[in-house]
Amino acid sequence: MIRLDNITLTFPDGDTRITAVNNVTLTGHPGTVTGITGPSGSGKSSLLAVAATLIRPDAGQLLIDDVDATRLTAGEATEMRRDKIGIVFQQSNLIPSLTAREQLAVMNELGAAHSRRNRRSVAERAGMLLDAVGLADQADKRPHQLSGGQRQRVNIARALMNDPSVLLIDEPTSALDQERGASIIELILRLTDELNTSTLLVTHDLVHLPRMHGVVTLVDGKIVDSLPTAATAGPRTAQS
Structure with missing residues (x-):
């Protein structure tokens, strides 16, 4: 589970500071996708950066599996990102020289202990995930050989x-047409359920919001609306 509790984030602006996130409280529960929407400049990406432990907030707590990430050292935060947080950026940022399978396998080399010993299990998991996203037959292709939708699946x-x-996702459909965007949202919903991740998804694409388990709307860094959607099957909501 991820919980952002009374998060405030400011940035310097000359002699003053601009408030990007203003006292936001938000909970993402396992097995659910919480949509975060709002106009450009409303603080969505800043909030996601705090959730990813990439920026330390001015105030508030970030709880990931009951650990307060705001109290971690830089090294400990890096370890948490490696072990506990998956980040899907708006641009796929795939390494041009690596195949789809290798894009996944390289994650095993990012500072994890005993990475060499784990290579067989890593290869198996990479194959399983490529199959899960419908790309088992594209595993040996490099980014330039894949479509935009396929790259986003990788x-x-x-x-x-x-x-x-x-799982933290920033605008996954922004570079895709409506049909491919819908298939990416369907994939995220399915994998969130199957893998029991707590998923926060930033989007401008309002057409997909009714399919999510909860939605919050940010304006000027504040939550102005928070509600469950038709996809919510139980009492879990985005804000608690």
């Missing part, structure tokens, strides 16, 4: 490679 599979409990 991006999602890569973020899940280390079996994170939290």
Whole structure:
């Protein structure tokens, strides 16, 4: 589970500071996708950066599996990102020289102990995830040989490679047409359920929001609306 509790984040602006996130409380539960929407400049990406432990907030707590990430050292935060958090950026940022399979396998080399010993299990998990995102037959292709939708699927599979409990996704459909965008959202919903991740998804694409388990709307860094959607099957909501 991920919980952002009374998060405030400011940035310097000359002699003053601009508030990007203003006292936001948000909970993502296992097995659910919480949509975060709002106009450009509303603080969505800043909030996601805090959730990813990439930026330390001015105030508030970030709890990931009951650990307060705001109290971690830089090294400990890096370890948490490696072990607990999957991040899907708006651009896939795939390495041009690596195949789809290798894009996933390289995640095993990012500072993890005994990475060489784990290579067989890593290869098996990479194969499983590529199959899960519908790319088993594309495993040996490089990014330039894949479509935009396929590259985004590799991006999602890569973020899940280390079996994170939290999945953070920034505008996954922004570069895709409506049909391919819908298939990516369907994939995220399915994998979130199957892998029991707590998923936060930033999007401008309002058409997909009714399919999510909860939605929060940010304006000027504040939550102005928070509600469950038709996809919510139980009492879990986005904000608690």
